[in-house]
Amino acid sequence: MVARKPRIGITCDFETVTDRRGAPSPRYLLQEAYVLAIEGAGGEPWLLPHLPAERVASVLEVADGLLLSGGDFDVPPGFYGEEPRKVVGVREARSTFERALVLAAREQDVPLLGVCGGMQILNVSLGGSLYQDLSEKPGCLEHRQPHDKRRPHHEVKLVPGTLIARLAGGDVIEVNSTHHQLAKKLGDGLVASGTAPDGVVEAIELPGARFFLGVQWHPEALQHLAPHAAIYRELVQASARRPGSARQSA
Numbered sequence: 001m002v003a004r005k006p007r008i009g010i011t012c013d014f015e016t017v018t019d020r021r022g023a024p025s026p027r028y029l030l031q032e033a034y035v036l037a038i039e040g041a042g043g044e045p046w047l048l049p050h051l052p053a054e055r056v057a058s059v060l061e062v063a064d065g066l067l068l069s070g071g072d073f074d075v076p077p078g079f080y081g082e083e084p085r086k087v088v089g090v091r092e093a094r095s096t097f098e099r100a101l102v103l104a105a106r107e108q109d110v111p112l113l114g115v116c117g118g119m120q121i122l123n124v125s126l127g128g129s130l131y132q133d134l135s136e137k138p139g140c141l142e143h144r145q146p147h148d149k150r151r152p153h154h155e156v157k158l159v160p161g162t163l164i165a166r167l168a169g170g171d172v173i174e175v176n177s178t179h180h181q182l183a184k185k186l187g188d189g190l191v192a193s194g195t196a197p198d199g200v201v202e203a204i205e206l207p208g209a210r211f212f213l214g215v216q217w218h219p220e221a222l223q224h225l226a227p228h229a230a231i232y233r234e235l236v237q238a239s240a241r242r243p244g245s246a247r248q249s250a
Contacts, residue, residue: 004044005042005043005044005236006042006043006044006064006065006236006237006239006240007043007044007046007062007063007064007065007239008038008043008044008045008046008063008064008065008066008067008235008236008239009046009047009048009059009062009063009065009066009067009101010030010034010035010038010045010046010047010048010066010067010069011048011050011066011067011068011069011094011097011098011101011118012028012029012030012047012048012049012050012069012071012094013028013029013030013069013071013072013073013091013094014026014027014028014029014050014091014093014094015027015029015072028047028049028050030047030069031069031220033218033220033221033223034067034069034115034220035047036220036223037219037220037223037229037232038067038232038235038236040223040229040232041229041232041233041235041236041237042233042236042237043065043232043235043236043239046062046063048063048097050091050093050094050096050097051097052097053096053097053099053100056097056100056101056104057104059101060104060105060108060110063110064110064111064239064240064242065110065111065112065113065211065235065236065238065239065242066101066105066110066111066112066113067112067113067115067118067235068098068101068102068112068113068114068115068117068118068119068121068122069115069116069117069118070115070116070117070118070178070179070218071091071094071116071117072088072089073088073089073090073091073094073095073117074087074088074089074090074117074120074132074181075090075095075117075120075121075124075130075181076090076092076095077130077132079095079099079121079124079125080124080128080129080130080185081129082129082132084132085132085133085136086132086133086135086136086180087132088180095121098118098121098125099121099124099125102114102121102122102125102126103125103126105212106126106206106209106212109209109210109242110210110239110242111210111211111212111235111238111239111242112211112212112213113211113213113214113215113231113232113235114213114214114215115214115215115217115218115219115220116178116179116215116216116217116218117179117181118214119183119203119204119214119215119216120181120182120183120214122187122204122214123183123186123187123190123204123214124187125187126187126188126189126190127185127187127188128183128184128185128186128187128188128190129183129184129185130181130182130183130184131181131182131183131184132181133180133181134179134180134181134182134200137182137184137199137200139198139199140182140198140199140200141154141196141197141198141200143177143178143179143180143182143196143200144177144178144179144180145176145177145178149176149177149178149218149221150176150221150222150224151176152174152175152176152222152225153175153176153177154174154175154177154196154197155172155173155174155175155196155197156172156173156174156175156194156195156196156202156203156217157171157172157194157195157196157197158170158171158172158173158193158194158203159171159191159192159193159194162191162193162194162203162205163193163205163211163213163234164193164194164203164205164213164215164231165193167227167230167231167234168227168230169226169227169230173194173227173228174225175202175215175216175217175219175222176217176218176221176222177196177216177217178217178218179216182200182201182216183201183204183216186201186204187204189206189207190204190205190206190214191204191205191206191207192204193205194215200216201216202215202216202217203215203216210238210241210242211234211235211238211239213231213235215231219231219232220232
């Protein structure tokens with residue numbers, strides 16, 4: 001038997017483009033940085049399409065950990081009991097699948113990382129809500145940086161003793177910023193472990209879980225900086241330690 005690398009299921013985004021023949025071409029897509037971050041951390045990336053919720057159990061029979069990626073979408077406001085006001089586009093099938101993943105991962109203590117929109121669906125899936133746009137939160141600063149997201153944009157203050165503070169090696173981390181929505185009410189059991197200077201929640205986690213973390217920024221774009229590389233490394237290592245995960249193959 002040869003030990004295989006921990007397999008990390010990564011959710012994809014979805015779009016329909018027009019091909020060169022003028023025909024619609026639906027496709028799943030994922031920024032390469034997510035794949036490189038998982039591979040660089042010692043994991044095996046496994047891209048997930050938007051499957052029906054009843055398929056989640058079979059996904060978790062194969063995946064050792066989960067990564068809910070960001071993308072060009074908003075969580076459907078109906079998921080947290082609101083009508084659309086300032087959403088820029090939803091992926092109903094994606095969000096339904098990701099919500100099922102979050103609930104199953106919490107129940108089975110499967111390591112899970114939510115990035116940007118992935119943090120937002122993590123929060124909503126556990127009963128939280130969102131500001132539909134930054135303009136709805138009084139005093140909110142600009143969180144859509146004009147420069148390359150491979151460069152930080154602002155600081156995030158971290159709560160001592162939390163997972164993200166341990167990974168960052170201190171109580172401050174410099175992050176990039178590319179979002180227009182943000183966490184409002186936190187989901188059941190979640191704590192805010194990082195906030196921006198304007199009070200925007202930038203990191204949430206579930207105390208006592210093996211690894212259950214959401215970050216509002218994109219650490220995969222900042223892998224050249226040690227604190228961000230540590231986030232993906234810990235996801236992979238926590239997935240490797242998960243009891244019952246089938247990481248042995250012939």
